[in-house]
Amino acid sequence: MPTKVLVAKPGLDGHDRGAKIVARALRDAGMEVVYTGLHQTPEMIVTAAVQEDVDVIGVSILSGAHMTVFPRIMRLLEERGVDDICVVGGGVIQEDDVPKLKALGVRAVFDADATTKDLIDGIERIVMEFGRASKRSGAAAGGSS
Amino acid sequence: MDLRVHRDLARGITAIENGYASFADAAATLPARENGRQAFVVGVTGPPGAGKSTLVDRLIEKFRAAGETVAVVAVDPSSPFTHGAVLGDRVRMQRHSGDTGVFIRSMASRESGGGLAPSTHDAVALAARAGFEVIIVETVGVGQVELEVVAVADVVVVVTVPALGDSVQTIKAGLTEIADLFIVNMADRPGANRTAVDLKHMVRESRRDIAVLQTVASDGTGIDDVMLALASARASESTNAERAVRFEVVRNIRDAAVRRALAVLDDAQGRSVLERLRAGELTRSEAREELLVYALPEVINAD
Numbered sequence: 400m401p402t403k404v405l406v407a408k409p410g411l412d413g414h415d416r417g418a419k420i421v422a423r424a425l426r427d428a429g430m431e432v433v434y435t436g437l438h439q440t441p442e443m444i445v446t447a448a449v450q451e452d453v454d455v456i457g458v459s460i461l462s463g464a465h466m467t468v469f470p471r472i473m474r475l476l477e478e479r480g481v482d483d484i485c486v487v488g489g490g491v492i493q494e495d496d497v498p499k500l501k502a503l504g505v506r507a508v509f510d511a512d513a514t515t516k517d518l519i520d521g522i523e524r525i526v527m528e529f530g531r532a533s534k535r536s537g538a539a540a541g542g543s544s
Numbered sequence: 545m546d547l548r549v550h551r552d553l554a555r556g557i558t559a560i561e562n563g564y565a566s567f568a569d570a571a572a573t574l575p576a577r578e579n580g581r582q583a584f585v586v587g588v589t590g591p592p593g594a595g596k597s598t599l600v601d602r603l604i605e606k607f608r609a610a611g612e613t614v615a616v617v618a619v620d621p622s623s624p625f626t627h628g629a630v631l632g633d634r635v636r637m638q639r640h641s642g643d644t645g646v647f648i649r650s651m652a653s654r655e656s657g658g659g660l661a662p663s664t665h666d667a668v669a670l671a672a673r674a675g676f677e678v679i680i681v682e683t684v685g686v687g688q689v690e691l692e693v694v695a696v697a698d699v700v701v702v703v704t705v706p707a708l709g710d711s712v713q714t715i716k717a718g719l720t721e722i723a724d725l726f727i728v729n730m731a732d733r734p735g736a737n738r739t740a741v742d743l744k745h746m747v748r749e750s751r752r753d754i755a756v757l758q759t760v761a762s763d764g765t766g767i768d769d770v771m772l773a774l775a776s777a778r779a780s781e782s783t784n785a786e787r788a789v790r791f792e793v794v795r796n797i798r799d800a801a802v803r804r805a806l807a808v809l810d811d812a813q814g815r816s817v818l819e820r821l822r823a824g825e826l827t828r829s830e831a832r833e834e835l836l837v838y839a840l841p842e843v844i845n846a847d
Binding site for chain 1: 547548550551554555557558559561562563564622623626627628629630631632634635638641642647648649650652
């Protein structure tokens, strides 16, 4: 089954060309991409992720607010009882912060040098490794890819 | 509405969509519907870019103001080449994000060609089971023949925009035949009255009692009239049941025939016919005839 990804753009920065390129690249890799537009709050992102029941939330953030946004997303997911949606990030994120984000449970951080292929491969690997398909599908696990 | 219901409904839809649970299994995870009233299912269809999502956003607002819970199932197209999809209908409905009385789910159309996704019917039924009072189904942007929404909605709203064509477009078959309500959106643009008049003529000639309304969904103009028309359709126990069943029977038989045909083309006898075609032992029409008789003998012989 196609991997479903939420491409989320939190905060006030008004720049979503990169997020749209990512959305399209993931689409062309056969994924189902929910695109929600600019200016998302962590609450909006988590609500959309829960309702859409995505495999992965991809957060694009250029404004430097990542150490505020990611902890809130992770906390909200936990509050909602969601333990099987993977979170990844990309954009402008300082190297020093990457280990801190990983400690929060963010599965991967893609820096500005990452190609769309890096992104696709990374997401596919994360879904394979941590995704819910195997947990959810139980007896029918063979049917999901 | 309890956020846990949102999560369980979302998971139920995924399970059905990806084929790892039956409808009954998915429904069993949800609390039984409390009020005895049936959900009211509104279908919204029309060409790409006509403003369907923006209109749906307005309808959510009005139904919520009237105290009703609303689920939206919005379908966007899957690529026939990569199976990927970009699902962008939520963008227009963001402001309802914090409202637990609103549930919005996007679906990729996957292999379905009728304007909905293969599991849209089940998603709607599941949302009804979860207790949502109004369910709005937004189709992919359609052309003239993607009519699947008629099989799922109580009321079908066809949204169009000014100047998509002359009055001949309004007498063509297909989309115009399934409308219970026409909306000419972007009615602040030139040609809106002309488009509305053409539709009204068509409606009068077909002797159906269908309203033709004009809206500007982006600023809310005309939405109150849409709500009145929907309320009257809801009260009148619309006649959509027969139409829906007819449509579904035709579709199911067609789908079954397609499955049979694909199976035949794939089995030994089918492959041998294709092999002989490739080798030049059969002409195209001979090969076609042989496969048809093999796939659907009762139908072909009757013809």
